């Protein structure tokens with residue numbers, strides 16, 4: 001059945017005006033992949049300039065040897081996940097990754113259209129490369145499954161979001177960038193989206209043939225043990241219950257029969273050392 005039949009008349013009109021390059025087969029998202037990419041460019045430029053102004057963005061073109069080492073190590077970890085053969089928009093999205101030097105923030109996030117950010121606080125907190133890869137896989141899944149753009153579409157409406165993607169609404173762009181980075185009240189994903197991101201992290205990590213496919217569960221276990229965390233990051237949102245998430249991820253890993261033994265932590269240790 002034609003999905004367009006469920007869309008309101010104005011949406012069909014917009015589609016027919018070719019404002020969107022694709023209005024089909026996108027799971028309720030009126031935004032096209034091209035619009036995701038445009039929105040991601042806008043949001044990542046905003047995130048970059050915000051943290052650059054605070055002196056916290058580690059620049060990829062830095063001549064500092066430790067910064068260069070940090071990116072070499074981080075890229076190896078991220079690329080294993082991206083090259084797992086499981087990332088749907090592997091070639092369409094740019095998939096950049098940047099480090100924000102903020103040891104007090106335990107977070108990572110991905111914008112729509114595939115721009116990943118890692119706070120140094122998360123790297124310092126975690127001890128296991130598989131757990132770190134699990135968090136990255138979860139965030140990559142939110143972008144790849146288009147959860148973030150779906151949620152933004154719900155929160156702001158299609159017209160405003162398209163205006164932001166086209167660079168015509170700097171005020172809303174700043175708000176969205178701050179929401180994604182968690183410095184405002186964060187973007188709240190649905191329970192289904194969180195579960196799908198957890199499940200997808202198992203597929204991504206299994207596809208690496210390197211990491212324990214239940215790496216994200218290891219992360220939640222550590223977070224539960226250190227429950228004194230005052231402001232939980234996006235991936236630790238209270239829904240679904242973290243205990244259920246651990247069980248769900250581990251059950252899925254068992255069903256799939258994928259490897260659950262840890263990989264060597266070489267790249268992660270190098271990354272940690274470079275951020276000291």
Ligand SMILES: [Zn+2]
Pocket residue numbers: 138142189194197234235
């Ligand atoms: Zn999440």
